[in-house]
Amino acid sequence: MDLTYTQEQENFRQEARQWLEANVPSEPLASFDTPEGFEAHRQWEHKLNSGGWAMVPWPMEYGGRGANLLEWLIFEEEYYRVGAPGRVNQNGIFLLGPTIMEYGSPEQKARFLPKMASSEEVWAQGWSEPNAGSDMANIQATAITDGDAYVINGQKTWASRGAYAHWLFGMFRTDPDSSRHHGLTFILVPLDTPGITVRPIEKINGKKAFAEVFFDNARVPLDNRLGDEGQGWSVAMATAGFERGLMLRSPSRFQNTARKLVELYRKTLAAGGFVDPSLRDRVTRCWVEAEAYTLNTYQTVSRLMAGDKIGAEASLNKIFWSELDIRMHEAALSLLGARGELRPGAPGAEGVDDWLDGFIFALAGPIYAGTNEIQRNIIAERILGMPRK
Amino acid sequence: MEFNFSEDQQLLQQAVRDFLAGECTPAAVRELWETETGRSKAFWSQLAEIGVPGLLVPEDHGGLGMDERDMVLVLEEAGRAALAEPVISTAAVGVPLLVELGESGQTEFAKKWLGRVAGGEALLAVGYEQSPFVADAHVADLLLLPQGKDLHAVERGDISVTAQPSNDQSQRLFSVDWSPSEKTCVAQGTEGAALQAAAFDRGVLACAAEQLGVGQQLIDMAALYTSQRQQFGVAIGTFQAVKHRLANAKVQVEYARAVVYRAAHSAATGSAQRSADVSMAKVMAGEAALFATKEALQVHGAIGYTYEQDLHVWMKRAWSLDLAFGSGAWHRARLADAIIDGQGPANAFGYCAPGN
Structure with a gap:
């Protein structure tokens, strides 16, 4: 155990910092859940990619930088330090990308990864269906082989980034007589395929963050299958592991929020306004817990770099970061007091920052990527060995 | 940057775990509870054979010459087994304090005691200003006690003790009556204060490490019990209401780990952030252990509330460890002072302290 950076790692940090400071947009971009914000974020991704910083841990041949996971963590710290834009293609780069790396054919890697890294193609998730939410094995959308294509029928919903994305990945039932985890196949679907209708869904802040997607005899080439036919569940579990585990929510995101929270506390106190006495402790706890999340991630990365794999413990992560995120934003809104409810742009909203949007976004955390109740079942059964039945 | 423990460290942890699983059973702990001292010389000799008291004693004084990164794993196992011997007083806090005293001029004094401690022949007790009591004072051959900023070393013949029975029968607390003199003073002023602060922080770290083990053990006991106990024709561990309690406890323990x-690393390397880091460790591990007591008790139902069931052996450890070396609340306050009022400790591996 040696918790210090090597000179090489320090150099990598400086390199990342210099590039980001020189290139990050000076003004925040519009939300990527709006048409103009979506394009602005794609432009930013394009810039990141041309600087070689879009997918730091990917091999160079697929548009990455060939860095290791520790360097990825360092890059993420620098990324949040400068307040760089959110990653519009996160479903692709953080979830599907690693899955293609593991299960994709050489042709699929060459076809999909570079365009994902540049965000020329932005990806949506297609897990849930109206009757397959937490019970994901109840998937009913079918993909039946017909010549050189799958013919897809059915419906997906809550497709994150679905409103503007170009592609969707998800599980479909290729064996209509199968049930539960069997007979499912992981398929990559271009959303401009005839027979596909995308209907955006507004979330509680009115933004079109996700969509329902209808398939009516949509033909998708058999080559778009990821992994073997009928093995979709295993492939999807790998993706879910990336989602709940390491990649989706890097610790610097929460460290940065905690740092901002401490600043907000100090500012509010200095301004002489009312500060609930319990907030001192709440703010301190948030800061400590963001540290705990960081330390846990560094430990996980050390383990993975030594050849270990991420397993059911991804469920521990998902609970911890999603619930911490809510606590941090609740504390901030308490500190803002009467101004906490103001929409950005209200005349009196100076200094309210993006805490309200962050709070609304944080509320989704315990629901997406498998509800926290499902994560608790996984922890109890697969880590603590408690009985399923 | 390497967070993994070495193979040797993992072997050490496993060896201690195996040894304690065989020797430090709940029945053995309860047997000790019924003795006058609550401590066993024979058992301490066995611990000395596997090197526990001398873990932090330098090799040229007859010890293993290891550091806090090794000790933390041993203490985690001590917590898991609810070990009632004075490992914290003697091995984790007393020994490094003697080593530092030796380095600051008390060479002969330190040498004499360190050899005896490593051999299992002498026990230490350490007082600290945050508590009016001294743990294990009744069996200690040498007590290191604060008097203002000064630090004194007093031998067992020069004190009298009054027992302060604890709710945790494994915890033996005492008021100590002693007289400071020029002869007993081993470090003065700022030097004495720095030694006291370092010793206190090592105690904080040691408690946190034990709390990790205690929390994990409580969860394991509850998971096992609920997998076996049947109601409504099924194991109660099949119910989500039961599963989720233990899953929540597991999240807390794993995020304390x-x-x-990291706090062990900070203590071993003399980091400037040592105090904040050990406070964070005790806050996270202490709350995890306390939370685990409640969830484990609840899922055991009435049987867990009995003296007969072993659950309370660990629950009492969690409660007494929370109060030792500064309560969880005390450490949260110390952290708030550092994070909010001060410059604050820098983020872990991070890029900026609050306010920068």
């Missing part, structure tokens, strides 16, 4: 290990 890396914080405790």
Whole structure:
């Protein structure tokens, strides 16, 4: 155990910092859940990619930088330090990308990864269906082989980034007589395929963050299958592991929020306004817990770099970061007091920052990527060995 | 940057775990509870054979010459087994304090005691200003006690003790009556204060490491019990209401783990952030252990509330460890002072302290 950076790692940090400071947009971009914000974020991704910083841990041949996971963590710290834009293609780069790396054919890697890294193609998730939410094995959308294509029928919903994305990945039932985890196949679907209708869904802040997607005899080439036919569940579990585990929510995101929270506390106190006495402790706890999340991630990365794999413990992560995120934003809104409810742009909203949007976004955390109740079942059964039945 | 423990460290942890699983059973702990001292010389000799008291004693004084990154794993196992011997007083806090005293001029004094401690022949007790009591004072051959900023070393013949029975029968607390003199003073002023602060922080870290083990053990006991106990024709562990309690406890324990290990690294390397890091460790591990007591008790139902069931052996450890070396609340306050009022400790591996 040696918790210090090597000179090489320090150099990598400086390199990342210099590039980001020189290139990050000076003004925040519009939300990527709006048409103009979506394009602005794609432009930013394009810039990141041309600087070689879009997918730091990917091999160079697929548009990455060939860095290791520790360097990825360092890059993420620098990324949040400068307040760089959110990653519009996160479903692709953080979830599907690693899955293609593991299960994709050489042709699929060459076809999909570079365009994902540049965000020329932005990806949506297609897990849930109206009757397959937490019970994901109840998937009913079918993909039946017909010549050189799958013919897809059915419906997906809550497709994150679905409103503007170009592609969707998800599980479909290729064996209509199968049930539960069997007979499912992981398929990559271009959303401009005839027979596909995308209907955006507004979330509680009115933004079109996700969509329902209808398939009516949509033909998708058999080559778009990821992994073997009928093995979709295993492939999807790998993706879910990336989602709940390491990649989706890097610790610097929460460290940065905690740092901002401490600043907000100090500012509010200095301004002489009312500060609930319990907030001192709440703010301190948030800061400590963001540290705990960081330390846990560094430990996980050390383990993975030594050849270990991420397993059911991804469920521990998902609970911890999603619930911490809510606590941090609740504390901030308490500190803002009467101004906490103001929409950005209200005349009196100076200094309210993006805490309200962050709070609304944080509320989704315990629901997406498998509800926290499902994560608790996984922890109890697969880590603590408690009985399923 | 390497967070993993070495193979040797993992072997050490496993060896201690195996040894304690065989020797430090709940029945053995309860047997000790019924003795006058609550401590066993024979058992301490066995611990000395596997090197526990001398873990932090330098090799040229007859010890293993290891550091806090090794000790943290041993203490985690001590917590898991609810070990009632004075490992914290003697091995984790007393020994490094003697080593530092030796380095600051008390060479002969330190040498004499360190050899005896490593051999299992002498026990230490350490007082600290945050508590009016001294743990294990009744069996200690040498007590290191604060008097203002000064630090004194007093031998067992020069004190009298009054027992302060604890709710945790494994915890033996005492008021100590002693007289400071020029002869007993081993470090003065700022030097004495620095030694006291370092010793206190090592005690904080040691408690946190034990709390990790205690929390994990409580969860394991509850998971096992609920997998076996049947109601409504099924194991109660099949119910989500039961599963989720233990899953929540597991989340807390696992998110304390890396914080405790980082604090061990900070203590071993003399980091400027040592105090904040050990406070974070005790806050996270202490709350995890306390939370685990409640969830484990609830899922055991009435049987867990009995003296007969072993659950309370660990529950009492969690409660007394929370109060030792500064309560969880005390450490949260110390952290708030550092994070909010001060410049604050820098983020872990991070890029900026609050306010920068």
